[in-house]
């Protein structure tokens with residue numbers, strides 16, 4: 001059984017709030033990345049007090065109000081499905097603050113965490129501020145929405161990105177890794193993948209492997225599963241007929257995304 005693949009859980013937290021995933025230091029091998037996915041029914045609220053962690057609240061679908069109890073942002077969120085293939089709004093909350101999310105419509109909300117000590121300003125990250133990239137060619141094409149890229153220095157640790165991969169294409173490919181703190185060649189960033197698939201009965205394959213194969217897991221990933229990438233290369237292959245969405249959270253000792261391609265497969269970039 002895979003140790004890196006997390007199936008959907010359905011844990012009621014309070015009236016109208018369901019926890020679907022929780023990845024933290026106690027239940028995973030990760031030290032820098034934490035992740036929760038919650039569904040919130042209209043009118044229901046979810047609150048949290050952050051300790052020495054920062055949080056990026058992503059309105060994956062639906063509309064929410066987010067308050068840090070000093071500022072309140074209403075109408076956060078832009079879409080009813082991730083497969084509308086347009087960016088969404090997010091809110092960044094710094095360490096040692098608290099927040100309340102109220103769902104204005106049925107909402108699916110990702111909470112992306114990483115250790116953080118120095119307080120930063122709360123920030124509404126508008127969908128229009130996401131840089132949008134079309135990466136790759138041939139069967140390696142994907143659409144990327146950068147929510148918190150490393151070029152944005154308004155946060156301490158978190159990197160957050162959405163990727164849409166069309167039917168019969170690959171992403172996070174050629175396989176790359178970022179598991180050694182050895183800049184400028186490579187940075188150490190742990191990562192989580194929250195996957196959605198259209199139509200929902202589909203699946204994708206994700207392999208997580210290291211050069212020495214001490215870690216080598218190939219997973220059949222279904223709609224709304226999470227894959228944990230503590231280390232290693234982590235390509236995703238999408239079967240014909242299905243479209244893949246995933247939300248990546250990355251963090252590590254330095255906030256730089258500097259990856260290393262698997263030399264065996266890097267040649268595909270030369271075509």
Ligand SMILES: O=C(O)C[C@@H](O)[C@H](O)C(=O)CO
Pocket residue numbers: 135142144161163170171172173191234248259
């Ligand atoms: O370009 C892609 O295919 C997306 C990946 O880079 C993905 O965000 C990732 O693997 C980050 O390390």
